[in-house]
Amino acid sequence: MKIASQHVVSLTYDLYIKKEDGTEDFVESATQEQPLTFLFGAGQMLPKFEENLSTLSTNDTYDFELQPEDAYGTVDEEAVTNLPLEMFQGNELPEIGAVLPLQDNQGNHFQGQVLSIAEDSVIIDLNHPMAGQHLHFKGTILNVRPATEEELSHGHAHGADGHQGH
Incomplete structure (x- = not known):
């Protein structure tokens, strides 16, 4: 089945960060035993991530990169703030x-x-x-299925098979 809006997608992935010298550092993965399962088109994933998957079907593999502006944005040097120490009263100070x-x-x-x-x-x-x-994703589409009415009303997937795990 081909990926479409209001479908639940389960996939594996390996995520790497591509460095300036062309080498890559492994960050994380989702496996066949513990896949990433999400409601396609619900705004839960990076838009460019979904765009790169939008032509795929079950069992297809993928391999694509996202530039910072298409992933989590560029570093904003102004996005640094000071939290007053009083906020941490009664708690241990966090580690650097x-x-x-x-x-x-x-x-x-x-x-x-x-x-x-x-x-x-x-x-x-x-x-x-x-x-x-710069993010580099590689993986396989494990399953694509129409979302259930409950998943659509909740706005998220309830697991690879449509049942919420507990």
Whole structure:
């Protein structure tokens, strides 16, 4: 079956970050035993990722790269902020390099990485950890099926076979 909007796609992938010298560093993978399963066209995946898969069917393989602007964006040097130390009262201060779950005043969730700790604040980089990276995806489409009514109403897949795992 060919991938289309409102279909559930299960796939394997190996993700690499392509460095300037042409070499690649392995980042993560999804396997046949634990595939990535998602509702195609629901806005959960990077648009260019879905665009590269849009002509494929079950058992097809793929191999494509995404430039930073088509993935997690370029690094924004202005996306660094100071969080007052009072925010961490009663808790241990985070370690440098730690990724913190944050929320803005509108309730939007995002993450920030601790760059350093100053006398009165924790300095956080709000760029996505993969901002500025050239991503290289390789994998196989394992399964494509129409989404169930429940999946469409919930806006996400309930597993490779349509049943939510618990």
